[in-house]
Amino acid sequence: MSTIKDVSKFSGLSLATISKYLNGGNVRDENRQRIDEAVEALGYRVNRNARSLKTNRTMTVGVVMPTLSVPFFGSVLSSLDETLREAGYTSFVCSYDFDRDLELEKLRVLCNNNVDGIVLAAQHVSAKELNEIRNSRGSEMPMVLVDRTISGFVCDSIVIDNLNATYGAVEQLINAGHRHIGIIVGPLDISTANERMVGYRRALEDYGIDIETGPRRSDGQHEDLIQIGRYDFESGYRQFNNFMDMENPPTALCVTNYDMTMGAVTAAHERNIILGKDIGFVGFDAVDLCRIVSPPLSIVEQPTQLMGQKAGEILLKRMAGEDLPHPQVIRLKSYLHNRIYKE
Amino acid sequence: MSTIKDVSKFSGLSLATISKYLNGGNVRDENRQRIDEAVEALGYRVNRNARSLKTNRTMTVGVVMPTLSVPFFGSVLSSLDETLREAGYTSFVCSYDFDRDLELEKLRVLCNNNVDGIVLAAQHVSAKELNEIRNSRGSEMPMVLVDRTISGFVCDSIVIDNLNATYGAVEQLINAGHRHIGIIVGPLDISTANERMVGYRRALEDYGIDIETGPRRSDGQHEDLIQIGRYDFESGYRQFNNFMDMENPPTALCVTNYDMTMGAVTAAHERNIILGKDIGFVGFDAVDLCRIVSPPLSIVEQPTQLMGQKAGEILLKRMAGEDLPHPQVIRLKSYLHNRIYKE
DNA sequence: ACGCGCAAACGAAACGATTCGTGAAATCCA
C-alpha cells in the first residue's frame, strides 16, 4: 500500500503540500495536476487510522439497536444513515439482540473505536452506565437516544409521543361507542411500552371509564384488560386469543407494535373475527396491512423516517460543536389512520 | 484522555513493558499490579487508531446488506455477529437500501476504514468492481459472500441451495396431484431469485410437465405461470391476485420469500381462499406463520442462523491467514416444512 | 562467590497522516 510519502516522492512535492491539497486546500494548478497523477499512478488512498490519530475524528457514527430483525428499526436506520452520509459521516450499526450485557458491550466497543457520536435505542442500560460512557473520553461524546429513553439520563432524544398515540387510538374506540377496551402492550421496562400503557389508562380515565369497568367473570373477578406481550408476533397472537377466550371479551382492542399487530391480525383471521367490524381495533405500524386488509384497519403510524432524520440532524450539530440548549427532546407525533367501519 | 505514556510515568515502567502486558505478555507480579493500578487511576484505554496504525489490523469486520428491514437478514446478522464476536472481532453493519451506487460506496468506505474483512450480500456490484475492492490494499481483503452471489466473481460464499429448495417445493405440489403450478419469484438480477426459478422449471421438466401445460385462455394464449415480483409484501399480494384473476388460475402456488409470502397469505385470506385446501401452496421463510395459520402452511425454511455462523467461520479463517483451497462455496440445504392438507 | 542463562524491562524507531511556523516565490501597485 502506498502512503502519502510515496505520493510526495513521486510528485516531487512535500508531504505538507500533498496533505493540504487532499484536505481541500489550495495549491498551484501545476501541482494539483502532479498530485492527481501521482495518486492515480500509485493507487494512493489515505489511511484513516493515521488521519484519525492526528485529528481525533473518525467521521463515523455508532448506532446501537435492540435488533435488526424488525422493520421499524430498519426504516429509522435508513433515513438516519442518509442524513449522516450527506454530511460525510458513515454509520456503523450494531444490534444487541435485546441482550443486557451486549448492549453495554457494543457501546463500549464503539467508544473504543473512536466513533464521533452515538445513536442509541436503549433498553437495559442504566443512566449511570450511560453517563460513564458519555464521559469516557476527553470531551463529552455526542449522543442521541431514539425511540426509547432511559429515565434519569439527560440526553438529546427523538421519541414518539407514545402517550398521545394510544390516547388517540383509545379515544377513537371510545367515540365509536366502546366501553370495554383491551390493550396489548410490550415489556414495561421499555419506555415506549410504558408510555403507551399510560396513554391508554389516561384516555379511559378522562372519559370516566373505570379500567375495571365492564362485565365481571362468573367468579366475580374482573379480567385484565391490559395484557403484556413481548413485542413479537407470538405475543400478539397469543394475547389476542387470551382476550377472545375471556368470559366477557373486550369489544375493542389496541395493539401497540408491528409484530404484535401482525400476530393479532393473524389470530383474528383464524377465528373468523373481522377486525373493525366484529370488534373495534387499532394496530400499530403495520401501514402496509392497513391498505391491504379489508375492511381497512385503523393503524397508528410512527414517523420512522423523520425520526432517523431528526436524530441525524441533532447528532450532526452536536458533533459540529454547536451548543444547543441542553437536553433537546423531540417528541414526534404519530399519525392515526382512522378507518371507521361502515356497512 | 490519558495515554500509555501517562501509564508509564505513573507506574514508573517503560512504554514497552506496559504495551507488552496490555497485549497479554508476561510481566513480574509486582509490575502487573502497578500497571493495573495506573490504568485504573488514570482511566486509561488503548487508542485503537494508534494501535491499528502500527498493527495494520482493526479487529473489525464490515457487513454489507441490501436492507435492514427484512427479518431474514437480521437473523443472518445476529449469528454472524455472535461468531465474530467470540473471536474478538466487532462487526459493523451497513445497508445499501437496494441501491446500486450505495452498494459500491459502502464497500469502499469500509475498506477505507481498514476493516479486516468483509461479508457481503451482493446485488448490483460487478465482478470487476468486487475484484478491485478486494485488491485495493496490500494483501487481498478477506471476503465472504452470503445469500447472493455475483457471477464471475470467485469468492468464498455461503448460499442456500435455492435450486433444490424450489425443486423440492414444486415436486411436493406435483406429488399432491397438481399440474398447473404458478410461482412468484423475485427480481431476476438477484441470484437467489434466478436459481429459485430454475428449480421450478427443472422440477416441471423432470416430471414431464410443460411449463405451458394447462388450460389456455379463451384467446388461445397460455397465461404466465412465472410472475416476477420485487421480494416485497406488495408484490406477493398483487401477484397472488393476478394469478387468481386469471381465466384458469393455477391450482397450486409457490412463493419464494418472506415478504411476498406474507402478501400472498393476506390476499388469500381476503379472497377467502384457504391455502393448502383450496389451492396447493408453498411459501418461504415465514416459519412463524406456518405454525400459526390453520391449516398450517407448507414453508421452505432457510437456515439463516447457520448461514451467518458459517460465513463468520470462514471469514475468521481467512483473516487468520489460513489458506483453504480457494473458493470455498458452501451450499446450505433449506428445509421444507411439508404439511399435507387432510380433511 | 562467581558466572550463566533466562526472563523481563527498556529505548528508540517506526506506522501514516496533519499542522504550525517560516521562508520563498509570485503578484500587485505605484
Add this chain to the structure above:
DNA sequence: TGGATTTCACGAATCGTTTCGTTTGCGCGT
C-alpha cells in the same frame, strides 16, 4: 522596477501505539 503583500511550498514535530534488538537483573548451580 522595487518594495509590499499575498500565495503557496516546506521541514519538522506530533498523534498514541507496537516492536525490535538490546540491556538489566534475578536465581541457581557448583
